[in-house]
Amino acid sequence: MRPTALIAEDEPLLAQALCAELQRSWPALTLLPVVADGHSAVQVALQARPQVLFLDIRMPGQSGLEAAAEIAEHWPAGLPFPALVFVTAYDQYAVQAFETQAIDYLLKPVRPERLERTLERIRQHLDRPATTTQPTSDEQRLQALLGRLHQLLEPASPTLPGNASIPTEPLRLVTASVGATVRVVPVEQVLVFEAADKYVRVLTADAELLLRTPLKELLPRLDPAEFWQVHRGTVVRASAILDAVRGDNGKLSLSLRGRPERWPVSRLHEYRLRPL
Incomplete structure (x- = not known):
């Protein structure tokens, strides 16, 4: 079965460039129509259930992090979660967050050689052999992803650019x-x-x-x-x-x-x- 991918990117030129590179580098990958905001990404991902997600970090309405958390929250039990790739202009994410199993990052502008490495990781993830313990390992990966997203979505998280921690008066x-x-x-x-x-x-x-x-x-x-x-x-x-x-x-x-x-x-x- 041909794998499918969803791209969520609110900058049309960047979305078009990523689509073109994916079609060139991985002709067997079927691309769903691009969405431009986090809420649409959640809706389409849960309906179409693609094998790969490319989520821009900064999008209108809902960030890529928030969209990923909502998709993971409602993802059907027993179904392998998509290989998740975040697309970002901030290398802070790359350094602190996304070097883990089946999760990767791409810095804008996306470079072909870096995309090739990402696609190789995705193919290895999708091609891993099924075993009797696969559902357990998939659930473990999903829980690890949720834990990572939780850390990043904490209020005033220092890993988020522009969210400097500001002392606040405790609520009494x-x-x-x-x-x-x-x-x-x-x-x-x-x-x-x-x-x-x-x-x-x-x-x-x-x-x-x-x-x-x-x-x-x-x-x-x-x-x-x-x-x-x-x-x-x-x-x-x-x-x-x-x-x-x-x-x-x-x-x-x-x-x-x-x-x-x-x-x-x-x-x-x-x-x-x-x-x-």
Whole structure:
């Protein structure tokens, strides 16, 4: 079966050049129509399930890192994850992030000789023999990828160009609304911060409040040892976690002391709940 590849690149000339080089260097590779933003990359990748992904780091709406994390989060269990190549203008990524199994990087402008080395790695990855342990090794590769993406997507990560770490005041009090009433809640009483439309739901053991500050602005002000992000829009108090259970669908969910709900845990954040 001819392998397929998806290119996500918002600069038309660079996308056209990469397509031309791929057609020249690997005629057997089928190229899907190029997409120009991260959200489209996620949608097409999950529908078409290509064997190779070329994701630009900087794209409108959603970065290549965020797109890769979302694709990995929803990738069908048991299906080998695509060989993933990031395309970037910043060599910081190359130095610190992408030299690992089935993951590579290309610096802009893409040089033919460097692309040849990348394609050789991809072909070796796709041609590896299937064994009885293949599903396990594929899942291990996916978990390793998710762990790497988690590190890179941390707030104010020093590996991201332009995201210099800026000291922020730790969050001690939450001023939020309950109907027409404004309440001041000590942060040590909060069990869950959950993104909801334009608000953040703030849950304690006996109350639900609405906060107008976006979750991404709250995260740098929360103690990462005490508050764990378990899903894109959910942060829970680690000391309140009662248990974590994997359901029949393979998805992990957890319960908290003081709350009746169960909270889904994304693949990206499962590493926090692995047994020591």
